[in-house]
Amino acid sequence: MPPPLPEGGGHGMMMDDERIRSGPERLKPVVQNVRGVADGAGTMVPPELPVAESLGEKKGFFAKVGSGLDWVFGFVALLVLVAGCSVVPVLNFLSLGYLLHVSGTIARTGRFRDGFIGVRKASVLGSIAAGVWLVVWPARLISKMWKDAELIAPGSGIAKAWHAGLVVMIVITLVHVLWACARGGKLRHFLWPQPLRFVRWLRAPQKFGLMQSRVTDYIVGLRLPFYFWLGLRGFVGALAWLIVPVGILLAATRLPVGGSVLMSMFGGLLLLVVAIHLPFLQARFAQTDRFGAMFELWEVRRLFVRAPLAFWFSLLITLLFAVPLYLLKIELTPRELAWLPSLLFVLFIFPARVLTGWAMSRAARREAPRHWFPRWVARLGIVPVALAYTLFVYFTPYLSWNGAWSLLEQHAFLVPAPLMAL
Structure with a gap:
C-alpha cells in the first residue's frame, strides 16, 4: 500500500512545489511581460532571448574586436622587435632563430596561424x-x-x-x-x-x-635561449653551404678579367644550386630541431616531388623578396636609422619563411609523388628563378656601398640585417 498522504493531501505538496519555484522562475513571466510592454510598437521580446544573453553577446563582440586590435598591435610590435634585434650583433641570432622557428612550426602543423608566434607577448612589450x-x-x-x-x-x-x-x-x-x-x-x-x-x-x-x-x-x-641557439645553428649551417660559392665569387673580384669571368661562372653555378635547396634545408632543420637536417639534401628532393608547385612558389617569393633588400644598400644608412631598413627587411623575409614552411607541410601530408607534369613544370620554373637571383647577386658589388663585401650579406638565408650584421 502506498504511504498515507500528509494532512492536506496533495495540496501541501503543491504548496511546497510553489515555494520551490518561488524566486527567479516565478518572476520570469512577469519580467517578460514588462519587457514586452516597454519595447513598444507591439513587439514582444522572445522568451528564449533574455536581456542578460543579449548583453553577453554584445560584450563578447566588443571583446573580440578588442582582442583583434590587440593582436594587430602585437604583430606590429613583434616585427619592430625582430627588426631591432637584427641590427644588434649577437642579438641578430634571436631574429634569425625566430624566423626559422616560424617556418619550422608551420612545416609541422600546416597552419598559417601557428606561424605568428609570440604576438600576444609582443603586444605587452x-x-x-x-x-x-x-x-x-x-x-x-x-x-x-x-x-x-x-x-x-x-x-x-x-x-x-x-x-x-x-x-x-x-x-x-x-x-x-x-x-x-x-x-x-x-x-x-x-x-x-x-x-x-x-x-x-x-x-x-x-x-x-x-x-x-x-x-x-x-x-x-619568451624562450630567448631557444631562439638564440636555433638562430646560431641555423646561421652556421647556412654559412657552411654559402662559404664556398660566396668565397669563390669574392675571390673572383680580385683576379684579372679572364680568370675572374671563369671563376665567377663556377661560383655562380654553385650559388644557384645552393639557392634552390637552402631555404627548404633551413625549414627542415627548424622543423626537426636537428643540425644534421641542414645537410639532408636527399630529403628535400624527396619532399619536392610531393609538392613541386608549392616549392616553386615559395622559392620564387623567397628569392624575389630578397632582391629589394640589396637595393637599399646603394647608399650607406646612418647608424641611428639602421633599424628602419631592417624593418623593411623583416617585412619581406617573414612571408618568405611562412611560405617555405607551408610548402614543406604540404609535401609532408602527401605520401605519393605528384604527376610528372607539375614536377617538370616546377623544375623548369625553378631554374630561371634561381639563375636571375644569382645574376643579381653577382652584380651586387657594383651597386652596394660595401662593394665586394656585400656578397656576404645573403639576406634570404642569413640574419635579416642590411649592414654587414653577420
Whole structure:
C-alpha cells in the first residue's frame, strides 16, 4: 500500500512545489511581460532571448574586436622587435632563430596561424613602450620649463621650484609606470592608474612575490635561449653551404678579367644550386630541431616531388623578396636609422619563411609523388628563378656601398640585417 498522504493531501505538496519555484522562475513571466510592454510598437521580446544573453553577446563582440586590435598591435610590435634585434650583433641570432622557428612550426602543423608566434607577448612589450612614451610627457614639459628658467635666471626661486617639481614628477611617473606594469602592462593601465586600487594593492600581503613570479613567467615564456641557439645553428649551417660559392665569387673580384669571368661562372653555378635547396634545408632543420637536417639534401628532393608547385612558389617569393633588400644598400644608412631598413627587411623575409614552411607541410601530408607534369613544370620554373637571383647577386658589388663585401650579406638565408650584421 502506498504511504498515507500528509494532512492536506496533495495540496501541501503543491504548496511546497510553489515555494520551490518561488524566486527567479516565478518572476520570469512577469519580467517578460514588462519587457514586452516597454519595447513598444507591439513587439514582444522572445522568451528564449533574455536581456542578460543579449548583453553577453554584445560584450563578447566588443571583446573580440578588442582582442583583434590587440593582436594587430602585437604583430606590429613583434616585427619592430625582430627588426631591432637584427641590427644588434649577437642579438641578430634571436631574429634569425625566430624566423626559422616560424617556418619550422608551420612545416609541422600546416597552419598559417601557428606561424605568428609570440604576438600576444609582443603586444605587452609594445603597450609598455607606448605607455611609457605617453606618461613621461609631463616630466618632459616640466624639464623644459626648468631649463628655460635656469637659462633666464640661474639659481632663482622659480628655477628651483621647477626643479623640485621635476623631481616630484619623475617619482610619480616612475611609480605610475611600475604600477601599470604590475597590473599587466596594457595601454589602458597607463591611461587610467586606478589610485584606490593601488592603495589596496600596497596593503595586500605577498604582492612583490606575486609580481616577481609573473615577471619570471613572462621572461621564461619568451624562450630567448631557444631562439638564440636555433638562430646560431641555423646561421652556421647556412654559412657552411654559402662559404664556398660566396668565397669563390669574392675571390673572383680580385683576379684579372679572364680568370675572374671563369671563376665567377663556377661560383655562380654553385650559388644557384645552393639557392634552390637552402631555404627548404633551413625549414627542415627548424622543423626537426636537428643540425644534421641542414645537410639532408636527399630529403628535400624527396619532399619536392610531393609538392613541386608549392616549392616553386615559395622559392620564387623567397628569392624575389630578397632582391629589394640589396637595393637599399646603394647608399650607406646612418647608424641611428639602421633599424628602419631592417624593418623593411623583416617585412619581406617573414612571408618568405611562412611560405617555405607551408610548402614543406604540404609535401609532408602527401605520401605519393605528384604527376610528372607539375614536377617538370616546377623544375623548369625553378631554374630561371634561381639563375636571375644569382645574376643579381653577382652584380651586387657594383651597386652596394660595401662593394665586394656585400656578397656576404645573403639576406634570404642569413640574419635579416642590411649592414654587414653577420
